[in-house]
Amino acid sequence: MAKRTTSAAAKGAPVYIVDGSRTPQLKARGEPGPFRASDLAVTAGRSLLLRQPFPASALDEVIMGCVMPGPDEANIGRVIALRLGCGVGVTAWTVQRNCASGMQALECAFRKISTGRSSLVLAGGVEAMSHAPVLMSEAMVKWLAGWNVARDLPARLKQLKRLRLAHFKPIIGLLRGLTDPIVGLSMGQTAENLAYRFGIDRETMDAFALRSHQRLAAAQDGGFLANEVEPLYDPAGAVVIEDDGLRRDSSMERLGRLKPVFDRPYGLVTAGNSAQVTDGAAVFLLASEQAVKDHDLPVLARIVDCEWAGIDPAEMGLGPAYAMAALLKRRRLKVADIDCWEINEAFAAQVLACLEAWKDPAFCRSEFGTRSAIGEIDMSRLNVDGGGIALGHPVGASGARVVLHATRVLERMEGRYGMASLCIGGGQGGAMLVERG
Amino acid sequence: MTETGKFWRTERDADGVESWILDVPGTRANVLSKAVLIELQQLVASAEATPPKGVIIRSGKDTGFIAGADVNEFLVMNASVDIVHEHICWTQALFDRLERLPCKTVAAIDGFCLGGGLELSLACNYRVAVDEPHTRIGLPEVRLGIHPGYGGAARLPGRVGHLAAMDMMLSGRALSARAAKRIGLVDHAVPFRQLSRAAKALVTEAPRSRQPVWWQRLAGNSLLRPFVGAALRRTVAKRVRKDHYPAPFALIDLWQRAAGNHARMLAGEADSVAHLLAGDTSKNLLRVFFLQEQLKAQGRGGSFKAGHVHVVGAGVMGGDIAAWCALRGLTVTLQDQSPERIAPAIGRARSLFLKKLKLPRLAQAALDRLIPDVKGVGASRADVVIEAIFENMEAKQALLKDIEPRLKEGALLATNTSSIPLEDLAAVLDAPQRLVGLHFFNPVAKMQLVEIVRSRFSGDEVVANAVRFTRQIDRLPLPVKSSPGFLVNRILMPYLIEAVRIEGEGVQAEAIDRAALEFGMPMGRSNLPTW
Numbered sequence: 001m002a003k004r005t006t007s008a009a010a011k012g013a014p015v016y017i018v019d020g021s022r023t024p025q026l027k028a029r030g031e032p033g034p035f036r037a038s039d040l041a042v043t044a045g046r047s048l049l050l051r052q053p054f055p056a057s058a059l060d061e062v063i064m065g066c067v068m069p070g071p072d073e074a075n076i077g078r079v080i081a082l083r084l085g086c087g088v089g090v091t092a093w094t095v096q097r098n099c100a101s102g103m104q105a106l107e108c109a110f111r112k113i114s115t116g117r118s119s120l121v122l123a124g125g126v127e128a129m130s131h132a133p134v135l136m137s138e139a140m141v142k143w144l145a146g147w148n149v150a151r152d153l154p155a156r157l158k159q160l161k162r163l164r165l166a167h168f169k170p171i172i173g174l175l176r177g178l179t180d181p182i183v184g185l186s187m188g189q190t191a192e193n194l195a196y197r198f199g200i201d202r203e204t205m206d207a208f209a210l211r212s213h214q215r216l217a218a219a220q221d222g223g224f225l226a227n228e229v230e231p232l233y234d235p236a237g238a239v240v241i242e243d244d245g246l247r248r249d250s251s252m253e254r255l256g257r258l259k260p261v262f263d264r265p266y267g268l269v270t271a272g273n274s275a276q277v278t279d280g281a282a283v284f285l286l287a288s289e290q291a292v293k294d295h296d297l298p299v300l301a302r303i304v305d306c307e308w309a310g311i312d313p314a315e316m317g318l319g320p321a322y323a324m325a326a327l328l329k330r331r332r333l334k335v336a337d338i339d340c341w342e343i344n345e346a347f348a349a350q351v352l353a354c355l356e357a358w359k360d361p362a363f364c365r366s367e368f369g370t371r372s373a374i375g376e377i378d379m380s381r382l383n384v385d386g387g388g389i390a391l392g393h394p395v396g397a398s399g400a401r402v403v404l405h406a407t408r409v410l411e412r413m414e415g416r417y418g419m420a421s422l423c424i425g426g427g428q429g430g431a432m433l434v435e436r437g
Numbered sequence: 438m439t440e441t442g443k444f445w446r447t448e449r450d451a452d453g454v455e456s457w458i459l460d461v462p463g464t465r466a467n468v469l470s471k472a473v474l475i476e477l478q479q480l481v482a483s484a485e486a487t488p489p490k491g492v493i494i495r496s497g498k499d500t501g502f503i504a505g506a507d508v509n510e511f512l513v514m515n516a517s518v519d520i521v522h523e524h525i526c527w528t529q530a531l532f533d534r535l536e537r538l539p540c541k542t543v544a545a546i547d548g549f550c551l552g553g554g555l556e557l558s559l560a561c562n563y564r565v566a567v568d569e570p571h572t573r574i575g576l577p578e579v580r581l582g583i584h585p586g587y588g589g590a591a592r593l594p595g596r597v598g599h600l601a602a603m604d605m606m607l608s609g610r611a612l613s614a615r616a617a618k619r620i621g622l623v624d625h626a627v628p629f630r631q632l633s634r635a636a637k638a639l640v641t642e643a644p645r646s647r648q649p650v651w652w653q654r655l656a657g658n659s660l661l662r663p664f665v666g667a668a669l670r671r672t673v674a675k676r677v678r679k680d681h682y683p684a685p686f687a688l689i690d691l692w693q694r695a696a697g698n699h700a701r702m703l704a705g706e707a708d709s710v711a712h713l714l715a716g717d718t719s720k721n722l723l724r725v726f727f728l729q730e731q732l733k734a735q736g737r738g739g740s741f742k743a744g745h746v747h748v749v750g751a752g753v754m755g756g757d758i759a760a761w762c763a764l765r766g767l768t769v770t771l772q773d774q775s776p777e778r779i780a781p782a783i784g785r786a787r788s789l790f791l792k793k794l795k796l797p798r799l800a801q802a803a804l805d806r807l808i809p810d811v812k813g814v815g816a817s818r819a820d821v822v823i824e825a826i827f828e829n830m831e832a833k834q835a836l837l838k839d840i841e842p843r844l845k846e847g848a849l850l851a852t853n854t855s856s857i858p859l860e861d862l863a864a865v866l867d868a869p870q871r872l873v874g875l876h877f878f879n880p881v882a883k884m885q886l887v888e889i890v891r892s893r894f895s896g897d898e899v900v901a902n903a904v905r906f907t908r909q910i911d912r913l914p915l916p917v918k919s920s921p922g923f924l925v926n927r928i929l930m931p932y933l934i935e936a937v938r939i940e941g942e943g944v945q946a947e948a949i950d951r952a953a954l955e956f957g958m959p960m961g962r963s964n965l966p967t968w
Contacts, residue, residue: 042805046805046808047808047810050770050808050810050814050815050818051814083801083802083805084805085768085805085806231776231809231811233776233779233780233783233809234780234783234784235783235784235787235804236784236787237780237781237782237783237784237785237787238780238784239776239777239779239780239783241776
């Protein structure tokens, strides 16, 4: 059923992760947040560049992933590059692969470097979901066009009579963006599909969600995010230092009280066991072997490979199971070889479904062509510091964030392989493998 | 066809439109000295004899149009009220002849157009200005203790209306091209690439000039003028005292007496300015002006140019120094112990940027240049490092010691201390000659003076670079010795000590403040922020 695209960068030149940083992820609170998408990326990027021994103009290019840049941010990659002071000579572009836009940007940089076309690239992802546009209906736009050509009073009166209350109903860009246009399901409904198919109950989902909050709280308290997150200074004179979606008071009891939001009233997916709508940015500095040598750069890890999978949009949350399976197979790795797993938590149901799929021999045989089940991922190695449910899922940024965090966790655990993966609206999965040391 | 005089170059194009291009040799900016005006008189005379199709007056300098009258000549002339009076009347007559030329005239303004420069422009039929931040148009005479005398007070109300004209002249405020267009002071604000086309179109097509509308003319009605005059006096009196600053009051008197009557306004301008220029206020303000010019003239030459400034300490002083440097185009890293300490400085910086730069796009760029840097990584990349933490010797010594080994070669290391002897701080360094004091005053964005404090260790080149840096960020460097209070506070101290002493003897604080204000201090002792 699923078709996999095969990437062939296996034998390219090595691509090094030199540095990475991200902003705190800010929960959308019903109105546009204090930062536009480019503000977020500039905050993460300028601190990262400040630490480097070379000037920003030494970069070869800037590649950013973003799903919905603001109206003043066409080709937001270039906006960010210029605002970072890279100078006019550093080219920049923007990529879009929905929830994996940030990972796509990394893959583009990875390929440019592994083929020798670039040697020093700033790449990452950004999203300011709270700034998603509110649009006028098409009927209203047509009415306004009519008003503009109505020159005299009678024509205007006539046009005025055509105006209906319904014309004023706004289109919420974010809701449209989170609804699959092909199968007509909201992202939450695709998660309901998976819960149904793999028999995942509400309690298991809520327990998974609770653990996400608990792990993030522990990570914040342990200072594990300090070398990853750059404070965001808001122009009013306040500062945000940590991901603010964390609910330290979360409990099974509280989660259990929440009503389903997508399949009302009998569904299982609630706001509590889904990722939060969030603003955030994550950026990387990637370098070739030569650039590492020339500038005497430290190396955090190496990007080994990246893989994408296409599946049924109605079950888009299963994407990671496919993409990761293909990547393990190509790299001849087993589940036990991976020291750190970062699977983006779009929905608890969706991550749990991926885990179930890998444990099911029949599923693995038919879908991945393996002789037996791929295996069980050790929960103590999966999303060890929480995930999208606790810290949010700024769609364009998460693909870069999961790779960044996997790299940082490897460093902390002194592990070797890290796997970062996420599901992609529209029915895809993306996975990236990094290796330390 | 080009003819070249000493100051003016004239060019005539194929359509017979003449450009009169002012390029005063040996100066950076054009000023209207007597010699410049005499040469202009010859141009006007020849245009009267054989009128060209039109005249475009512009500058041959890239620093601006005309910065004003030649202030140096004021010094020579203000020996005698009569000489000044005669000079003003002569110039007024010249500008009247320019105004009456049979062909159309336009001033093409790119950059500064101030004082006498604007008065010359007002005698033209049209004005067109380049819509860039460097264009500043105004009548700042009041800041030198006088008011416009070359027909500016007479002509400006006819262009922009009475209240806008009085506001410009009483405040001395300069306008951007866009603001000038809005009030009708210039006919067009255009991008530089269209300046020549716009100027030529105006003189050849000769459109009707924009006139102030009825409500802008209303305040000049002779029945209303006494009331408007009284209101203006009240407004001005809130900011300055008549016994210390007579010029704005003299201008209001003149306007109230003669507004709308060109000849009487000119005669009044000449009379009033000649007397003001002979007064103490103007003499002292001129002295201040020349002292400022002297301070500005420092730091020329040398190759030191900062691109990146690192400021340690994000308190009121450090934060505002950092914001000012970012405003002036530098990349700035601002260090303090925690993000929470830096955040308020970022908030203040944003307000400053929006106020000064107006356009959100430019304020954004300035904010992007101001980088919070808790870990202090900027210190090793900066060309200038300024320490502005709290006044504690041990803390400052420890900080400077920590920074020294990380400094880039040739980077300037400065302290903003106001009370700790520089030698005590320099002594802990491996290279004590490196340290220099950059003593800014609060509020940084308003106080132009920066004391450059040299210790007995400070190297000459280090001090010279500190002066250059201060000029680079458009502040006035005042080199001083490292002795208690440096210069400014040293002068202030006796006054404060005396005030405190007599207060202790039972004199009421209010009475002391009143006496200070009467003397001319900007505020009483009890209102002084730092004491």
